[in-house]
Amino acid sequence: MSAGPPVRTPPSWARHEHYAFRLLHAWAQRPDAPVVYWSGHRLTARDCLSSVLGTAAALRDAGIAPGGTVALLTAANHPTALLARYAAHLLGAAVVSVRAANPRSDAEMLSPEVQAGVLRDTGSRILVADETTAARASALVSPALRGLLLPAPGRSAPRGDGSLAPVPGGAGLDPRTVAPYDPGARARITFTSGTTGLPKGIVQSHRVWNATVGCYPAVPGPGGPARILAVTPVSHTVGSMVDAVLASGGSVVLHEHFDAEEVLDAFGRLGVTDTYLAVPHLYRLTERLGAGGGPDLSALRRVVYSGTPAAPHRIAEALRWFEGPLSQLYGSSEAGGICGLDRLDHREPELLGSVGRPFPGVGLRLRDPDTGHDVPRGVVGEVCVRSATVMDGYLGRGTSEGRTPDGWLRTGDLGLLDVYGRLRLTGRLGQVIKSGGQKVHPAAVERVLTECPAVRQAVVFGVTDEDRVERVHAAVSLYPGSEDDEARLRAHVGARLDSAHVPVRISRWPELPLNDGGKPDVRYLRGLVRAADGGPGAGFHGGRRAV
Numbered sequence: 001m002s003a004g005p006p007v008r009t010p011p012s013w014a015r016h017e018h019y020a021f022r023l024l025h026a027w028a029q030r031p032d033a034p035v036v037y038w039s040g041h042r043l044t045a046r047d048c049l050s051s052v053l054g055t056a057a058a059l060r061d062a063g064i065a066p067g068g069t070v071a072l073l074t075a076a077n078h079p080t081a082l083l084a085r086y087a088a089h090l091l092g093a094a095v096v097s098v099r100a101a102n103p104r105s106d107a108e109m110l111s112p113e114v115q116a117g118v119l120r121d122t123g124s125r126i127l128v129a130d131e132t133t134a135a136r137a138s139a140l141v142s143p144a145l146r147g148l149l150l151p152a153p154g155r156s157a158p159r160g161d162g163s164l165a166p167v168p169g170g171a172g173l174d175p176r177t178v179a180p181y182d183p184g185a186r187a188r189i190t191f192t193s194g195t196t197g198l199p200k201g202i203v204q205s206h207r208v209w210n211a212t213v214g215c216y217p218a219v220p221g222p223g224g225p226a227r228i229l230a231v232t233p234v235s236h237t238v239g240s241m242v243d244a245v246l247a248s249g250g251s252v253v254l255h256e257h258f259d260a261e262e263v264l265d266a267f268g269r270l271g272v273t274d275t276y277l278a279v280p281h282l283y284r285l286t287e288r289l290g291a292g293g294g295p296d297l298s299a300l301r302r303v304v305y306s307g308t309p310a311a312p313h314r315i316a317e318a319l320r321w322f323e324g325p326l327s328q329l330y331g332s333s334e335a336g337g338i339c340g341l342d343r344l345d346h347r348e349p350e351l352l353g354s355v356g357r358p359f360p361g362v363g364l365r366l367r368d369p370d371t372g373h374d375v376p377r378g379v380v381g382e383v384c385v386r387s388a389t390v391m392d393g394y395l396g397r398g399t400s401e402g403r404t405p406d407g408w409l410r411t412g413d414l415g416l417l418d419v420y421g422r423l424r425l426t427g428r429l430g431q432v433i434k435s436g437g438q439k440v441h442p443a444a445v446e447r448v449l450t451e452c453p454a455v456r457q458a459v460v461f462g463v464t465d466e467d468r469v470e471r472v473h474a475a476v477s478l479y480p481g482s483e484d485d486e487a488r489l490r491a492h493v494g495a496r497l498d499s500a501h502v503p504v505r506i507s508r509w510p511e512l513p514l515n516d517g518g519k520p521d522v523r524y525l526r527g528l529v530r531a532a533d534g535g536p537g538a539g540f541h542g543g544r545r546a547v
Helices: 011-015 019-029 045-061 079-090 112-122 134-140 206-214 237-247 260-269 279-290 312-322 442-450 486-496 522-531
Strands: 034-038 041-044 069-073 094-097 126-129 146-149 164-166 186-192 200-205 227-230 251-254 274-278 302-306 326-332 336-341 363-367 381-386 409-417 423-428 433-435 438-440 455-464 470-478 505-509
Touching: 011 019, 019 045, 019 079, 019 206, 019 237, 034 045, 034 079, 041 045, 045 079, 045 146, 069 079, 069 112, 069 134, 079 094, 079 126, 094 112, 112 134, 112 200, 126 134, 134 146, 134 164, 186 206, 200 206, 206 237, 206 336, 227 237, 227 260, 237 251, 237 274, 260 279, 274 279, 279 302, 279 312, 279 455, 312 326, 363 409, 423 442, 433 455, 433 470, 438 442, 442 455, 442 470, 442 486, 455 522, 470 522, 486 505, 505 522
Parallel strands: 034 251, 069 094, 069 126, 094 186, 126 146, 146 164, 227 251, 227 274, 274 302, 302 326, 470 505
Antiparallel strands: 034 041, 186 200, 326 336, 363 381, 381 409, 409 423, 433 438, 455 470
16 A cells, blocks of 8 residues: 555544544554554554545445444454444444354354344444455345445455445545544444343443453553454454554454464464453463473463353463463453453462452442342352443343342352452353252353363253253363263262252263354254254264264
8 A cells, every 4th residue: 555645633632532542543653563464464554544544434424423333244353343443433433243153153144134133223324344245245235224345455345236335545534523522422232142042232332332442451561562362253352452452552463263273373473462362262272282382472461361161270271371471351241341360360279260359440249139139258149240341231222121220230140259359150140050949050060070180171051841841961072082971970060069960961072162252152052952852861972063
């Protein structure tokens, strides 16, 4: 790309509350700095700034104003997923990702019917696609929904049927003409179902999203600005971390999926300083490093892991490689970050079974789910939180759903505060299995299964049979060469807990199927059980993997 005239941003943007203002200001100050590494390409700040301002001009010309909604349909972790979001947020508009891939694979999109429903429910007026999703986007546009084609910088737009308008070249939007910042305007709508349950649209205002971005400590370190590696979708948790790093003058490496070899290569070759990993990703990296031949990890400053409860002994293994940078995050899409274990906490073995203390600015209470009263320390209660990063509400459901009468967000997680003042999760309110009249918390069974030396990872869930009796089921991934079978694992659970906790069926997988966020895909596993022939006990899969 040609250099072009320098972009001038208002001086006030340097320390503005709005992350997008700070980000564009940082790019304008260092236009030749590489800021995005993707698919073998290196995009400079000038490349990205030109794309954002050009897209913002096209969006504004199409009628997008503060309070409007822009839908994004891009390949997994394509640069457009970031650049189009920055353009919309620059205008004070909201974004919603409609790719919403099948939870067990980034490569599978939701059906056109479901995507059309999301577009309708969110009131989206513009659909932004990249060169890989143009065909699907063309099928979704309508008189009420315009399509905009935004290839990655340096990529040419594909020949289309004319239903998608390419982003025009030229100077783009003048940053000095941007409308005043409105912190109360809607910024993001994220559809999530977690690992179970029906999808809901989580609404976050610009105030909430900017507070979320501001929580990540992305200030430059002794080695210079941060460089963060994203292996999970930037439309979810890692997105705020990427925004924080870029707004602080750093850069991002985008991977379309998690691959242990590719991650380790990026650590050494690109000098990655930060990354966010789902717990199973951390396990796989640890196993790969344990096999020998690992890269130079000296540039790493922060390796954040989250998503599912982590087995203490597996984290102890990971500390062999990541003792300095390792930190744990506990949070949710609705709440943002809630608690964490920092680097010093990881040096205390007795703390590894907890999710740490609340972050600064986060109020945390444990309440009896039935009475709503606070429970004393050491007693299990529902985790309720209040902070600047809590969502504004669910789409179309108002602001009170999921909250206590006095305004605290109900997470649905169950836990207790231990003698160290750390939060220890014990299960999920909505995932309690009623087995033989007894309440079984899946997390308790998962914890016992992962204590078996042969078990790499386990997930436990309930399945209701034709008689409406709920039964405990489990899926496990074993270490190569393990001789443990279903009978031994069931006996182990029965010996440690009781008969009500013993899974009636345990399926074995080379790797547990994961959703987009890197969590075990409970919905998919439950669906397999319901669709399978045969009765309980017939499902030890001996290495087969359904596709």
